[in-house]
Amino acid sequence: MNDIATIFITLMMGALTSNAVLNQGLSICSFLGVSKKTSNAFGMGAAVTFVLVISSLIVYGVQYSFIVPFKLEYLDLIVFILIIAALVQLLDIVLKRFAPTMYSSLGVYLPLVTTNCVIIYTVRRVVGYDLSTLGLLQAFLDPLFVGLGFILAICLMSGVRERLALGKIPKTFEGFPIVLIAAGIFAMAFSGFIGFKI
């Protein structure tokens, strides 16, 4: 019972109460860069979620098979970043071969997944889970729900931006300023989740 509660709290935290973009201010680059159209935004969110889950599982394995036994904790950042970069490269090749339509719609944003802050931030949290079945389950579900939270945020924002493109905006606020202010109002709404007690 206690385990189920732990997992549930992890999920709610990942997706809502500590939403990567709107409550923690991570990966703003892709959030602002790819949220002009809902279809692109969803593709970006899906790519980030995929890389997030797979890299978390690989890193969790590497942490307990190499880094901890050989006491290489001080090098972990380099190892994690290289794993993520290699995974993105692999995704690039696989998508190009098997899903060319999705590949062309993601375009330049696929390589940008490598430098997405949310991935390295979550991966560094995942290696903190202990070596057990519960830990493994958390290492799988936590990044999955962080990714879902990212998809939620970026899709909401793209909906607003599609509307903003039609509206009349004061000249000074055209472009990024109005988008940032809209994101701020979203973040205020999301900060309401913090008050919930489970």
Place this chain on the structure above:
Amino acid sequence: MDKQKIKEALFGGLNNNPVFILVIGMCPVIAQSNTIIKAFSLGAATAIVLIISNVVVSFLRNFIPDKVRIPCYITIVATITVVIMLLMESYLNDLYQTLGSFLALVAVNCIIMARLETYASKNAPIYTVLDSVSMGLGFVFAITTLGVVRQLLTMAKFDIFATTAGGFIVLGFMIAAFTSVSKLINDKLQKRKQVVVVENCTSAREIV
């Protein structure tokens, strides 16, 4: 030595300010700028990593194969970040604890990759030093200003400005202010140039 190039590199941090104009490398800018000390120290750490990695890549630009350049850059940046992190852990431990995971995120900051990709991989080290110092100072300036504004507003009991929401809103207003002020200055400069040209023309005509 190309004078035009030096001028461009020196004013890069102002004309192409990473935060206010290019709007890249925003993670620490929004998430960690709620107090002045956090904003300044994270900005400084980013600037140091930016400068060192740019110079290193600029020296190695003829040896790095084009196809695997991104993994190469990432490894270089991550190594330098780890060095900075270890130094900070031993000499500035309090700061290291407050910044926490965000210090590691310097390694994946978009501004560093963007400068490596667009400038350091194509230019000689001498220009790269100027460009990266100017860009780094521009970044520190932007994040510290944001930190000052947010801390003042938080001290005035507007608690929302200590959260991410406040970060978004303050940054939105600051980008609007920065772009409009720089546009105003550019217009003035343009007008002065035109006036000079017109005066030259009239004096030339009088001589004729």
